[in-house]
Each structure stands twice: as structure tokens, then as C-alpha cells.
Amino acid sequence: MAINLVEVKRGIMLPDGLIYPNLQILILDAYRYGLTLSNASDAFFEGMKGLKVLTLTHVHLSMKSLQFLTNLRTLHLKYCILEGISSLGKLKSLEILSLEGSVFDELPDELGELNQLRLLDLFECFTLKRIPPNVLRRLSHLEELYIGSRSYSSWAGEGMDAETSNVSLSELNSLSRLTHLLLHIHDECLPKDFAFSSTLQSYEIKVNDFSEYPLWFGRTTIAKKKFSKSRILNIGSGKLTTFAAFKALYPTLEHFKSSKIEDCENIVPTIDPMGLIELKSLQLQFCRNLKCIVDASLRQVPATAFSNLVELSLYELREELVLRRFGNSAPSFIVELEAVMKTAIEASKTSKEDGSAEYPTELNVSPQTNSKFSDVLPPYIEQ
Numbered sequence: 001m002a003i004n005l006v007e008v009k010r011g012i013m014l015p016d017g018l019i020y021p022n023l024q025i026l027i028l029d030a031y032r033y034g035l036t037l038s039n040a041s042d043a044f045f046e047g048m049k050g051l052k053v054l055t056l057t058h059v060h061l062s063m064k065s066l067q068f069l070t071n072l073r074t075l076h077l078k079y080c081i082l083e084g085i086s087s088l089g090k091l092k093s094l095e096i097l098s099l100e101g102s103v104f105d106e107l108p109d110e111l112g113e114l115n116q117l118r119l120l121d122l123f124e125c126f127t128l129k130r131i132p133p134n135v136l137r138r139l140s141h142l143e144e145l146y147i148g149s150r151s152y153s154s155w156a157g158e159g160m161d162a163e164t165s166n167v168s169l170s171e172l173n174s175l176s177r178l179t180h181l182l183l184h185i186h187d188e189c190l191p192k193d194f195a196f197s198s199t200l201q202s203y204e205i206k207v208n209d210f211s212e213y214p215l216w217f218g219r220t221t222i223a224k225k226k227f228s229k230s231r232i233l234n235i236g237s238g239k240l241t242t243f244a245a246f247k248a249l250y251p252t253l254e255h256f257k258s259s260k261i262e263d264c265e266n267i268v269p270t271i272d273p274m275g276l277i278e279l280k281s282l283q284l285q286f287c288r289n290l291k292c293i294v295d296a297s298l299r300q301v302p303a304t305a306f307s308n309l310v311e312l313s314l315y316e317l318r319e320e321l322v323l324r325r326f327g328n329s330a331p332s333f334i335v336e337l338e339a340v341m342k343t344a345i346e347a348s349k350t351s352k353e354d355g356s357a358e359y360p361t362e363l364n365v366s367p368q369t370n371s372k373f374s375d376v377l378p379p380y381i382e383q
Contacts, residue, residue: 019047112138155189198248209236275305285315
């Protein structure tokens with residue numbers, strides 16, 4: 001049995017309690033209608049003890065009213081105002097918990113008691129200021145964790161007092177079943193010698209970049225499934241020590257964007273000696289110290305380097321940047337890309353000599369497709 005109240009008219013008040021002992025699914029969307037459950041009895045859900053799925057949207061809710069839902073498996077509280085959130089700890093059977101966009105300031109210690117929880121969604125929880133230490137690490141069955149886009153960013157740094165600090169990123173590596181991760185962080189939150197686990201199957205991790213939504217945000221359901229299962233790393237700025245935290249992810253990384261890389265003259269082998277072999281798109285901007293993309297002048301670089309790359313975007317880099325510093329061999333992708341870029345560069349030079357255009361500052365190349373060049377940067381191919 002299921003009840004779906006997606007459009008509750010303004011002025012209609014729900015009773016103090018509903019008696020539906022066999023009800024398993026309840027969906028209530030109070031969007032734009034001002035419905036409130038904050039003044040409802042704490043026994044509001046007492047007559048629905050068989051409930052397994054509950055979705056509430058734009059509701060002002062006292063979490064204490066959920067204490068009777070001991071059979072609840074899935075709880076979606078979307079853009080709700082939540083009071084008494086510590087009552088979550090009583091929902092021992094909960095497997096999926098989504099608090100997307102909801103208003104509360106701290107995750108309770110009691111959340112760590114939900115040892116059956118497989119998914120925790122804190123997307124757009126912009127008022128969330130604190131996750132106590134040792135809460136996440138106790139979620140031993142957690143498989144999916146989503147924290148990003150104007151959400152929690154106060155991860156504990158080194159040397160903070162445990163009584164007042166927030167959770168440390170190191171707790172993520174205690175979650176042996178974690179396979180899907182959405183995370184937006186500052187690099188100062190990375191613990192010393194910390195590295196993300198290679199067990200992640202999909203991820204979108206942003207460092208020092210809170211300006212954009214995830215790639216899948218606002219897209220169709222099909223596109224969301226595609227992008228949310230991708231492997232994406234966006235580092236807004238950082239030193240080489242920052243990049244070391246992701247060394248276990250580089251073999252599976254599909255989309256890589258970075259800005260203002262410090263103390264780094266090349267991508268391969270400095271960032272990944274194996275050549276980012278699963279990478280599909282690479283975006284680099286404002287990396288003034290970068291001299292080349294691939295440098296094999298001192299050590300051998302695998303011929304499979306960038307073998308799956310189909311899109312390269314360069315913006316505001318040094319003019320003497322070269323794609324490769326190689327001897328007599330180069331990965332096939334680099335050879336193909338060089339040929340495409342030479343054509344684009346010559347076209348740009350001709351335009352400048354004719355006086356009809358100046359050198360732009362950006363290059364976007366997809367060598368395995370019919371490329372449309374716009375804003376072409378003229379890098380040089382080192383012979």
C-alpha cells in the first residue's frame with residue numbers, strides 16, 4: 001500500500017495521526033504550500049509502523065515523530081527544516097538516508113548507530129557545520145556518500161582537539177564498502193600522508209573549487225546516471241602534495257581538471273607515471289609552471305599514456321608549452337593530437353598575418369572527432 005501526496009493544497013492541515021498499519025510507502029511534497037508537521041503530535045506516525053519508504057519535501061519536521069518507524073528502510077527528507085535530528089539513531093533498520101538541501105547544523109552522534117546504512121546523501125546541506133568525529137567510521141555498511149555543492153566543508157585539519165573538531169577525511173578509509181563518493185573539500189583538510197582508497201568505483205572530488213555543481217546536476221535522469229557513475233577529479237589549485245592524495249585513483253580517472261598547479265612541470269610522469277590510461281578529458285588552466293604534458297626525457301613513459309583521451313582543453317598556459325618531450329617514440333594519441341594541433345596552429349598564424357585575428361588564449365581539441373577549433377592557443381611541438 002502506498003500514498004502519494006505531491007500537491008497538498010494551502011490551508012489543509014493534516015490530523016494528529018494517521019492509522020495505516022499496512023502502509024509501506026508515503027510520499028508527501030509540501031512544496032510552495034506551507035505545510036508544516038512541526039506542531040504535529042510526536043505520535044503522528046505511530047499508526048504507520050509498517051512504513052518502509054518515507055519521502056518528505058519542503059516540510060518543517062520534528063524528527064522525534066519518526067521514532068515509531070522501526071521498519072523504515074529508506075528516508076528522503078528533501079529541503080526540509082529538521083528539529084531534534086538526534087532521533088535518527090532510533091531508525092536501526094535504515095539503509096538509505098537522504099537529507100538533500102535540508103536545514104540542520106550538526107549530524108548527531110546517534111547517526112553512527114545506523115549500522116545497516118548503505119547510502120548517506122548530504123548534498124546541498126549548506127547549513128551543516130559539524131560532523132562529530134567517529135560518526136562516519138562506524139557506518140560499516142556504507143557504500144555511497146554524497147557531500148558537495150555548498151554543503152559541508154569543515155573537515156578537521158591536523159592537530160585539532162577531538163572534543164571540538166569535526167570529522168577527519170581519514171575516516172573515509174575506514175569504510176571498506178565505500179564505492180561511490182561525491183566530495184568537495186579544501187586541500188588544508190587533507191591529513192598528512194592521506195590517500196583516497198582505490199576501492200572507489202565512481203567519484204566526483206573537487207578540491208579548492210566550490211563554484212560549480214556536479215556534472216550530473218540538473219540533467220535528465222539518464223544523464224544523471226551516466227555522470228554520477230563517472231570518475232571525476234577537479235583540483236582548483238594546489239601543490240604536488242595535494243595531488244599525492246589521489247595517487248590510487250589515477251589508474252581509473254576519466255575526467256581531470258586542474259588550475260594553478262604549483263611546482264609541476266608536466267602531467268606525466270610527475271602526477272601519474274603510468275600515464276592516466278583511462279582518462280577521457282583533460283582540462284588545464286592557469287598552470288604557468290607547466291612546460292609539457294608528457295615528459296619522457298628522463299624516464300620511460302608507457303606507450304599507453306593518455307590512450308583513451310578524446311578531449312583536451314588548455315587555457316592561459318605559458319606560450320612555450322609543448323605537448324611532449326620525447327625521443328624517437330610517443331604514444332599514438334600524442335602523435336595524432338600533434339597533427340591536429342599543427343593544422344590549427346597554422347590556421348591561427350595565417351589569420352594573424354592577415355590582420356583578421358590575434359592569437360587567442362584557449363585550445364579545445366577532440367582529435368578522435370570532427371574538431372571545431374575555437375580560441376586556439378599556439379603551443380610548440382618539441383622536435
